[in-house]
Amino acid sequence: MDWSEHAIFWHIYPLGFCGAPIREPDAQPQPRLRTLLNWLDYAVELGINGLLLGPVCHSQTHGYDVLDQLKIDPRLGGVEDFDELLREAKQRGLRIVMDGVFSHVGDQHPDLLQALAEGPDSEKAARFDIDWKAEGGPKPRVFEGHEGLVRLNHADPGTRDHAVEVLNYWLERGIDGWRLDAAYSVDPGFWDEVLPRVRAEHPDVWFLGEVIHGDYSAFSWDAKMDSITQYELWKGIWSSIKENNLYELDHTLQRHDEFLESFVPQTFIGNHDVTRITSTLGVEGAVTALAILMTIGGVPSIYAGDEQGYTGIKREQVGGDDEVRPAFPEHPSELSELGADIFRAHKELIGLRRRNSWLHDSMLKMHDLSNTTCRYQVVGTDSSEVLDVSINLKPGKGQPRVVIRDHQGGVLWKQKAPKK
Structure with a gap:
């Protein structure tokens, strides 16, 4: 059985998490990566069984402007x-997926x-990828207008060989696996050659490609990737809750089922590149979003801090x-008690997911749909593999926002509406 069928990741951006300087010199070099050791038991308590690490290899600033992917960043x-x-x-049963920039x-x-x-x-x-005949002298071509990020020549055999070397x-x-940054910006033929060479040496490896727009299924097939970042689902979940438009959620979940017919997407409601879910929806809405995430097909991840209700706005600027x-903090004991309730909700819903691992590639049917209410059933291959999820974005006094029931109608989890 593929280990990713049971995976629930805690997504960490190590340079930020460990307090490394990003845009200025490191005045006090130290093994900051060891801060993560203090958080492994916390991850286990949360119910996580894998770490999805942001970049840890030697880079100039934010981790994606790499200098040497065969070395750990000196700031860490x-x-x-x-x-x-x-x-x-490994001693705690946690899988590790690294972030590769190719x-x-x-x-x-x-x-x-x-x-x-x-x-x-x-x-x-x-x-x-250098324009050797550019006016004024050779000019490297850059990634999406970012002058500090120079494109590789993916047609070059040496580039492909180096990628294989780093991955192996x-x-x-x-x-245990790799997240392939900006995979969408590289011709699938590059991945189609590189990844099978790595699988030949490491048959259990899991490859996740970062793809934002486009035909996820076709890219997954052409590039020989196991999973793709499900940005359509991310947007559909928060937007439908924020705008009280569960018809958008229905459309998104139908699309999600189509993807599940060809591959299992990597699902999330937060990551290192987007505004925090609690900033977008508040704690109440964030928990509703989490309930959806944990009851549909996919390989889910929780962005570190979302389980504590961290806030933060993504801005288009330096x-x-x-x-x-x-x-x-250096240690989880230093966390504020203000995050206790949302942490508890994460533990409960992650636990529900762990007990129902068949959800990994499950399909669903939508019922009773309106702008602010819906009910969907998630169905596995066995007759007992059924979850019934009811959502009410505007519940009356004493009514729950979300109720999750088993195949016999028994209540497995409930999100109570806050007291008015």
């Missing part, structure tokens, strides 16, 4: 610190600087990610 420590994290995570590199990457200095016929030149290196150290990528 060294490979020995990462190995310790792996050991401690779309682009930082503009100070040493191989890029060497290529620019030595010219188009040099050893490193073919690795990068960390798998051999003990990780430093616009900072609010959603904050430093965490």
